[in-house]
Amino acid sequence: MSSLLLMPFFLVAILNLLNTGAVRRYAVVAGIAWSLVQLLWLLFPQSQFSLVGSDFLGRYFPLHLATDGLSVVLLISVGIVGLVTLITGHQTITDEKERFIFINLVLLTMAGLNGLVMVRDLFSLYVYIEVVAVASFVLISLEREKDALEGAFKYLVLSASASMLMLLSIAAILLVCGSTSFDTVNSVLHTAPASPIATLAIALFVGAAFIKGGLVPFHGWLPDAYSSAPAGVSVLLAGIVTKTAGVYTAMRIVASVFGFTPMVKNILLVVGTVSILFGALAALNQKDFRRMLAYSSISQMGYIIIALGTGTALGMAGALFHLFNHAVSKSQLFVNAATVERQTGTRDMTSLGGLGGKMPVTAGTSVVALLSIAGIPPLAGFWSKLIIIIALWQSNHHNYAVIAVVASAITLGYFLLLQRRIFFGKVAPQCDAVKEAGAGLLVPALLLSAIAIGLGVAFPFAVSWFVKVPQSIMNMVAQ
Amino acid sequence: MHWSLDLVLLLVLAGSALWAVMATRLIFSAIGLAFASAVLAVVMFRMASPLAAVIELSVCAGLITAIFISVISLVKHETRGEVEARRGAHLRKYVVLPFLAAILGITLALVTKRQALPQPQALGETDVRNVFWHLRQADLLGQIIMLLVGAFGIVVLFKLRRKT
Numbered sequence: 001m002s003s004l005l006l007m008p009f010f011l012v013a014i015l016n017l018l019n020t021g022a023v024r025r026y027a028v029v030a031g032i033a034w035s036l037v038q039l040l041w042l043l044f045p046q047s048q049f050s051l052v053g054s055d056f057l058g059r060y061f062p063l064h065l066a067t068d069g070l071s072v073v074l075l076i077s078v079g080i081v082g083l084v085t086l087i088t089g090h091q092t093i094t095d096e097k098e099r100f101i102f103i104n105l106v107l108l109t110m111a112g113l114n115g116l117v118m119v120r121d122l123f124s125l126y127v128y129i130e131v132v133a134v135a136s137f138v139l140i141s142l143e144r145e146k147d148a149l150e151g152a153f154k155y156l157v158l159s160a161s162a163s164m165l166m167l168l169s170i171a172a173i174l175l176v177c178g179s180t181s182f183d184t185v186n187s188v189l190h191t192a193p194a195s196p197i198a199t200l201a202i203a204l205f206v207g208a209a210f211i212k213g214g215l216v217p218f219h220g221w222l223p224d225a226y227s228s229a230p231a232g233v234s235v236l237l238a239g240i241v242t243k244t245a246g247v248y249t250a251m252r253i254v255a256s257v258f259g260f261t262p263m264v265k266n267i268l269l270v271v272g273t274v275s276i277l278f279g280a281l282a283a284l285n286q287k288d289f290r291r292m293l294a295y296s297s298i299s300q301m302g303y304i305i306i307a308l309g310t311g312t313a314l315g316m317a318g319a320l321f322h323l324f325n326h327a328v329s330k331s332q333l334f335v336n337a338a339t340v341e342r343q344t345g346t347r348d349m350t351s352l353g354g355l356g357g358k359m360p361v362t363a364g365t366s367v368v369a370l371l372s373i374a375g376i377p378p379l380a381g382f383w384s385k386l387i388i389i390i391a392l393w394q395s396n397h398h399n400y401a402v403i404a405v406v407a408s409a410i411t412l413g414y415f416l417l418l419q420r421r422i423f424f425g426k427v428a429p430q431c432d433a434v435k436e437a438g439a440g441l442l443v444p445a446l447l448l449s450a451i452a453i454g455l456g457v458a459f460p461f462a463v464s465w466f467v468k469v470p471q472s473i474m475n476m477v478a479q
Numbered sequence: 480m481h482w483s484l485d486l487v488l489l490l491v492l493a494g495s496a497l498w499a500v501m502a503t504r505l506i507f508s509a510i511g512l513a514f515a516s517a518v519l520a521v522v523m524f525r526m527a528s529p530l531a532a533v534i535e536l537s538v539c540a541g542l543i544t545a546i547f548i549s550v551i552s553l554v555k556h557e558t559r560g561e562v563e564a565r566r567g568a569h570l571r572k573y574v575v576l577p578f579l580a581a582i583l584g585i586t587l588a589l590v591t592k593r594q595a596l597p598q599p600q601a602l603g604e605t606d607v608r609n610v611f612w613h614l615r616q617a618d619l620l621g622q623i624i625m626l627l628v629g630a631f632g633i634v635v636l637f638k639l640r641r642k643t
Contacts, residue, residue, distance in 0.1 A: 005617075005620065009623075009624055012627065061616065061620075062616065063616050063617045063620065064614070064616070065617065101631055101634060101635060104631060105628065108624055108628050108631075111624055112621070115617065115620070115621060115624075119617055121617075123618065124615075124618050124621065127617075127621035127622065127625075128621050130621075130625065131621050131624050131625050131628065134628050134629065135628045137632070138628060138631055138632040138636075141635060141636060142635055144635070196590065197590070
C-alpha cells in the first residue's frame with residue numbers, strides 16, 4: 001500500500017515539473033483520476049489492477065506501512081472526499097493559479113491522510129498529522145481574505161498547541177516504553193504496572209487528538225475555519241481532515257495502543273456528550289449556512305467519541321460507521337452550501353428563501369444528507385446512530401443513550417430550520433433570477449446522495465463487515 | 480559535581496527559553512532561541528547523543544537563527560519609544576510564565592527523582608544511517624511532503640496577488 005502514499009506525491013512533482021498552461025488547466029483531471037484509482041484499489045483489493053498497482057512503488061521504496069479494517073474505511077473516505085473536493089474546488093475557484101495550487105495541496109493532503117492511517121508508529125503518526133495540519137492551514141488561507149487569514153491563524157495556534165502536547169506525550173511514552181511502535185507500546189503498557197508518566201502521556205495524547213478534532217472545549221477554531229475557507233476547502237476539512245487528524249487518531253491510539261482504561265472511557269464519554277449537546281444547541285442559533293454545518297460537525301463527532309467511550313466492539317463499529325456516514329453526508333452538505341453560495345452570492349440564510357423550486361437537485365440532495373445525519377431510516381446515518389445507541393444501552397450507559405436520542409431530535413430540528421429558511425417558503429426577492437448549478441457541482445452531490453441511500457438500503461447485508469473490523473482490533477488490544 | 484552541572488545547564492536552558500518568549504524585541508527573541516538551542520545541544524552531548532546535539536546546534540542554533548535574523552532585518556524597525564511604550568503590556572502578558580516554569584521544573588524533579596541527566600541506552604538499531612534511511616523512511620517522506628507544502632504556503636501567502 002506504499003503507492004497510496006507515494007503516488008500523490010509523485011503526481012504533484014510531475015505536475016509542477018511540467019507546469020505549462022495546459023497542465024495547469026487539466027491538473028484536476030490527474031487529481032480526479034488518482035482519487036478514482038485509490039477507490040478502485042480499496043474497493044476491489046483482490047483484482048489484478050489492485051494487486052499489481054497498490055504496492056508497485058513499495059518494491060522500490062519500502063515504507064513499513066500496514067492497513068487493517070479501520071484504515072481501509074478511512075482510506076475509502078479519503079478517496080471519496082478527495083474526489084468531491086477536487087471537483088467542487090475546480091468549479092468554485094476562478095483564478096487559474098489558485099486552482100492549480102489548490103489541486104496540488106489537496107493531493108498532498110490526501111498523501112498526508114493516507115500516511116496517517118497507514119503508519120504503525122506514534123512519531124510517524126505525529127509527522128503525518130502535521131503534514132495535514134500545515135496543508136490545511138495553507139488551504140484555508142488560499143484566497144487571502146481577511147476572515148480566512150484569521151480562521152487559519154486560530155487553527156494554526158490551536159494546532160501548534162496540540163502538536164506540543166503530542167510531542168510531550170511521545171517523549172513520555174519513549175521514556176516508559178523505550179519505543180514508539182504501536183505494538184511495543186501496547187505490550188509494555190499492558191504487561192507493566194501503570195505509571196503516572198504513562199497515564200499523563202495518554203491524557204496528553206488524547207487531549208491533543210480532541211484539539212485536532214475540534215471537540216468541546218477545544219472547538220474555538222473550527223467554525224471560523226470552516227466558514228471562512230474557500231468552498232472546496234470546507235468540503236475537505238469537514239469531510240475528512242478533522243475526522244482523520246482528530247477522531248481517527250483518538251480511535252487508533254485508544255484501540256490499538258493505550259487500551260480502554262476506565263479513565264479513558266470516562267473522558268471519551270464526557271467529552272463526547274458535551275460536544276453532542278453544545279454543537280447541536282449552538283447550530284440552532286446560526287444564520288450563516290456554513291457555520292451551522294460547522295457546529296453540526298462538532299455535534300456529530302461527539303457521537304463518534306461517545307461510541308468509542310463504550311469500550312465495546314459494537315460501540316467501535318458504530319463509531320466507525322458513523323465516521324464514514326458523516327464524511328459522506330457532511331461533505332455533501334458543504335457541496336450544497338458551495339452551490340447555494342455560488343448561485344446566490346450569499347451564505348446568510350436570512351436573506352435566502354424559496355430556492356427549492358429554483359434549485360431542485362441541490363434541495364433534494366441536501367434533504368437526503370440532512371435526514372441521514374439526523375438518523376432517519378432507511379438512510380445510512382440511521383443505522384450508525386442506532387448501533388451507537390444500542391452500544392450505549394448494552395454497556396449500561398443509559399443516560400448517555402437518552403442524551404444521544406434527544407440530541408438527534410435537536411439535529412433534525414436545526415436541519416429542518418435550515419431547509420425551511422433556504423429551500424422552502426416564498427422566494428426571496430434577491431433570489432428571483434437564481435438558477436440551478438451546472439453539472440460540475442451537481443455530480444458530486446448526486447454521487448454522495450447515492451452512497452447515503454445505497455449504504456442505508458444495503459446495510460443489513462454489510463453490517464457483519466462493520467462489526468468484524470473493530471472486533472479484530474479489540475481482540476488485539478485484549479491480548 | 481555532575482548533578483550540579485546538569486542542574487545549571489537545565490536552569491540556563493529554561494531561562495534562555497523564557498527570555499526568548501518575554502523579550503520585547505524580535506532580535507532578542509531570536510538570540511534567546513539560539514542560546515537555548517546551543518544549551519540544549521550541550522545537554523544532548525551530556526546525554527551521550529552527539530549526533531542529535533550536532534543537528535540541534537547546526538540547524539536550530541545556526542540555520543534557523545540565520546533565517547530569523549534575515550527576516551527581522553527585512554521588516555520595519557521600531558523606534559526606541561515604540562518599544563518602551565509596549566514593554567509594560569508585553570511583560571504583563573507573560574508575568575505568570577516564570578512561576579509556571581518553576582512549578583513545572585520542581586514537579587518534574589520530584590516525580591522523576593533524578594539527580595543527573597540520564598544516559599539512555601539504545602534498545603535496537605544503533606546505526607544512525609540505517610535508522611534514518613531504512614527504518615524511518617515513512618517519516619523522511621512525510622518531511623519531504625511537508626517541505627513541498629511549505630513551498631506552496633510561501634507562494635500562497637507571499638507571492639500571489641492580494642485580493643483585499
